[in-house]
Amino acid sequence: xxxxxxxxxEAAVTEFGQLPGIGRKTALRFVLxxxxxxxEDVEQFGSTxxxxxxxxxxxxxxxxxxxxxxxxxxxxxxxxxxxxxVVEDIRDVFAIENTxxxxxxxxxLGGIINPMEGIGPKDINVENLVVRVGQDExxxxxxxxxxxxxxxxxxxxxxxxxxDFDIKFTTIAxxxxxxxxxxxxxxxxxxxxxxxxxPYENTLVK
Amino acid sequence: MNxxxxxxxxxxxYAAIDLxxxxxxxxxxxxxxxxxxxxxxxxxxxxxxxxxFNFIDSQNVKHGEHFFLIKGTIHDHDKEDEIYCGFKxxxxxxxxxNGKEYQxxxxxxxxxxxxxxSPTDINLVWQGSDDxxxxxxxxxSQFDGEYLDNLIQYxxxxxxxxxxxxxxxxxxxxxAVELELWDDIIVPLGNKIYESRLAFLAEFVPVFNNYYKxxxxxxETVGIEYETNLKPNEYRQIxxxxxxxxxxxxxxxxxxxxxxxxxxxxxxxxxxxxxxxQQKSFLIAIKLAQFEYIKNxxxxxxxxxxxxxxxxxxxxxxxxxxxxxxxxxxxxxxVTDTHQERIENIFNEIKVKVRIFPVKNGAV
Numbered sequence: 001x002x003x004x005x006x007x008x009x010e011a012a013v014t015e016f017g018q019l020p021g022i023g024r025k026t027a028l029r030f031v032l033x034x035x036x037x038x039x040e041d042v043e044q045f046g047s048t049x050x051x052x053x054x055x056x057x058x059x060x061x062x063x064x065x066x067x068x069x070x071x072x073x074x075x076x077x078x079x080x081x082x083x084x085x086v087v088e089d090i091r092d093v094f095a096i097e098n099t100x101x102x103x104x105x106x107x108x109l110g111g112i113i114n115p116m117e118g119i120g121p122k123d124i125n126v127e128n129l130v131v132r133v134g135q136d137e138x139x140x141x142x143x144x145x146x147x148x149x150x151x152x153x154x155x156x157x158x159x160x161x162x163x164d165f166d167i168k169f170t171t172i173a174x175x176x177x178x179x180x181x182x183x184x185x186x187x188x189x190x191x192x193x194x195x196x197x198x199p200y201e202n203t204l205v206k
Numbered sequence: 207m208n209x210x211x212x213x214x215x216x217x218x219x220y221a222a223i224d225l226x227x228x229x230x231x232x233x234x235x236x237x238x239x240x241x242x243x244x245x246x247x248x249x250x251x252x253x254x255x256x257x258x259f260n261f262i263d264s265q266n267v268k269h270g271e272h273f274f275l276i277k278g279t280i281h282d283h284d285k286e287d288e289i290y291c292g293f294k295x296x297x298x299x300x301x302x303x304n305g306k307e308y309q310x311x312x313x314x315x316x317x318x319x320x321x322x323x324s325p326t327d328i329n330l331v332w333q334g335s336d337d338x339x340x341x342x343x344x345x346x347s348q349f350d351g352e353y354l355d356n357l358i359q360y361x362x363x364x365x366x367x368x369x370x371x372x373x374x375x376x377x378x379x380x381x382a383v384e385l386e387l388w389d390d391i392i393v394p395l396g397n398k399i400y401e402s403r404l405a406f407l408a409e410f411v412p413v414f415n416n417y418y419k420x421x422x423x424x425x426e427t428v429g430i431e432y433e434t435n436l437k438p439n440e441y442r443q444i445x446x447x448x449x450x451x452x453x454x455x456x457x458x459x460x461x462x463x464x465x466x467x468x469x470x471x472x473x474x475x476x477x478x479x480x481x482x483x484q485q486k487s488f489l490i491a492i493k494l495a496q497f498e499y500i501k502n503x504x505x506x507x508x509x510x511x512x513x514x515x516x517x518x519x520x521x522x523x524x525x526x527x528x529x530x531x532x533x534x535x536x537x538x539x540x541v542t543d544t545h546q547e548r549i550e551n552i553f554n555e556i557k558v559k560v561r562i563f564p565v566k567n568g569a570v
Binding site for chain 1: 355357362363367369372374383
């Protein structure tokens, strides 16, 4: 191998090595694998990522990923625009969509308040939400954030920001997982479940 | 409650050893570095799941070996439990009771309580407030799980608040709302912790005073004072008043994380005015009060581990201490000393039976 090709390999390894969870050895395996493939296949591989980066936009309404100005969910007329589910990132949109239990629209914050990670209230997409609540015909905001101190703090912050609007402000239920034995539930969760118990009638399938 | 036997394998300087103890007073005697304290530490380990002296488990393994094992039989009323602790380098430690492994170490801690009195306790007098807060926190949280939870949550929120203060400074802006988000968590938790500490000290300090009075034959008056910048129900106000200062310091300068205990002797600071013997008596009285606190809460007498207590104490205090711990209020006791004669004389004088274990180079 001459020095030139060495440098090319080095550059490719460095690029792969930047991906989360990929070390130098794995990166080198990827590079050597790609070298063995047909040039057109590798071209396809590369252009897929270039297109991905160039063509994917963020929905101007909810900050979800989208190929157009408005994402598929926001532009779908069958979805209920009066209910907005607020989530941390796009993965949560996928997770909630997979439940098939939600027919409203989303609002993706892009993070939760966590000063230790350098994220303050201004670094997440809250202003847009306030604007949306002021303009649209929103009746309910559902907060679906992680059950951590940072998640709770973010919910509380948004609650404060929206308290003057005439909307229903709810948060997803916390408690014993479906299919779990009570004895295996941790004490904090179980304690909260008892404290925030709900009328049995509400749990019946209508 | 008492420990009937102890089996060690590769623990500190012991290769393999089997010991059977008396229900009353047991003494380990021997020269420096023979392994007296290591025996106390092994008993402490079975109780608290860690060493009193060195928290790094791998450093408690005998040199050149890869694991250690501590086993002991605990006798309480008519019940006998075998406690097993095994530690393998790179594999961590396993705690078992009667052959069944514990899911969480915290399930074991407290079920077989012990109190250690050691020369390293002097750190409580000399080191920063952190050590003194840890002392009260560890005593309270052994009996109050909620206190421990509150403390963990408080520290998390405090770290976020401090990070926020640093962000303000780094980005050159200030927004009270962003800080209040964390205050809203800190204030209720801090209030609860503050109340718990007040209540604990109200119970603890009189007991401590009694013990000191007894040890010193009422020659000196001592005090433990709760030092705090808090007042009941004014937590938020106190945080707000400190905002300018906190912004300059880039951390939270008031709150329960700044609490301290002030130790005094005859109204002066123990650290500056107390003699070494007085400081030692003070610490012993604290530990004896801790013993009584645990006994009252648990209804069992903890095992008392006395490491090198005779050093620095005068003859009258030594004999008062030994008379005290030989009484019925106390249970099984382990003592270390370098002089076999001294210890025999002390106990002969107060007419208490002791069992002597001569310790020599990792063997008894």
